[in-house]
Amino acid sequence: MRIPCVYCGERGHExxxxxxxxxxxxPDASSATAAEWHDYGYVRDNPSGSHxxxxxxxxxxxxxxxxxxxxxxxxxxxxxAARDVALSRExxxx
Amino acid sequence: xxxxxxxxxxSALAGSITPxxxxxxxxxxxxxxxxxxxxxxxxxxxxQGQTExxxxxxxxxxxxxxPLKPRRVDSAGVALIWAGxxxxxxxxxxxxxxxxxAADLETRLSGLASVMDQGHALSLLRxxxxxxxxxxxxxxxxxxxxxxxxxDDAAITLVSHITxxxxxxxxDPVYEVAVARSLAASFWHWLEASAAEYGLQIEGG
Numbered sequence: 001m002r003i004p005c006v007y008c009g010e011r012g013h014e015x016x017x018x019x020x021x022x023x024x025x026x027p028d029a030s031s032a033t034a035a036e037w038h039d040y041g042y043v044r045d046n047p048s049g050s051h052x053x054x055x056x057x058x059x060x061x062x063x064x065x066x067x068x069x070x071x072x073x074x075x076x077x078x079x080x081a082a083r084d085v086a087l088s089r090e091x092x093x094x
Numbered sequence: 095x096x097x098x099x100x101x102x103x104x105s106a107l108a109g110s111i112t113p114x115x116x117x118x119x120x121x122x123x124x125x126x127x128x129x130x131x132x133x134x135x136x137x138x139x140x141x142q143g144q145t146e147x148x149x150x151x152x153x154x155x156x157x158x159x160x161p162l163k164p165r166r167v168d169s170a171g172v173a174l175i176w177a178g179x180x181x182x183x184x185x186x187x188x189x190x191x192x193x194x195x196a197a198d199l200e201t202r203l204s205g206l207a208s209v210m211d212q213g214h215a216l217s218l219l220r221x222x223x224x225x226x227x228x229x230x231x232x233x234x235x236x237x238x239x240x241x242x243x244x245x246d247d248a249a250i251t252l253v254s255h256i257t258x259x260x261x262x263x264x265x266d267p268v269y270e271v272a273v274a275r276s277l278a279a280s281f282w283h284w285l286e287a288s289a290a291e292y293g294l295q296i297e298g299g
Contacts, residue, residue, distance in 0.1 A: 007163070007164070008250070008251075059250075060249075061181075062178050063179050
């Protein structure tokens with residue numbers, strides 16, 4: 001599997017570290033219930049097909065990336081800088 | 095200014111990098127290697143939202159444009175090499191006089207960037223010779239062909255499980271590689287084995 005880093009270009013997956021699901025969002029610490037924390041901590045979908053995941057180009061530029069990957073074929077559909085994703089999320093819901 | 099200079103740290107390759115010939119003995123050497131000992135090494139990390147102001151300050155002080163992609167610039171005895179988004183490696187030439195280099199940079203870039211002295215953290219090698227690209231191709235999983243990687247291009251990648259920062263300084267070609275000093279001996283082992291069939295000439299010492 002090769003991942004096109006937004007900063008470095010296409011590299012082998014051995015240069016990257018996998019974190020996991022990029023769709024989960026940390027609950028609001030001031031109001032979240034125990035059930036919401038449980039879901040955030042432990043419950044994950046296991047989609048067959050397109051999935052958004054956090055990867056770090058740890059043996060390269062060290063940037064965090066949001067990689068959209070097809071879990072059946074390992075085809076990489078898109079790669080974004082995680083920083084840009086977080087900033088646009090912040091802008092959408094301040 | 096010699097008395098103001100800090101002594102260079104002991105080479106991580108002391109004992110390994112002894113001048114002479116390794117591998118194939120017949121004919122001229124295919125790969126030449128020497129250790130690079132900059133008078134200062136520092137990492138520059140832009141503070142949040144300060145990249146443009148940092149670039150302006152670098153242009154004013156060093157007379158060069160901060161590379162915003164994997165490239166190297168060299169001006170007034172200081173080389174700046176892209177090391178990730180918002181991060182650069184700064185190398186002072188051996189005869190650079192503004193010592194100590196990292197502290198001087200920190201003062202100049204105060205408020206715009208964080209500066210960390212890496213003088214004891216990295217080990218640098220300069221590689222050249224007619225077969226250097228063939229030797230590097232055994233470990234560097236990136237395309238070093240001139241149409242893909244040329245002078246002042248830079249990359250950070252994984253060689254024999256070791257993270258290596260590589261950049262090209264001349265079209266001949268001449269490359270420089272930086273690795274963590276704790277892994278320098280392992281990288282050297284890989285290099286000696288990979289360049290053996292071309293004949294490795296170790297220069298300096």
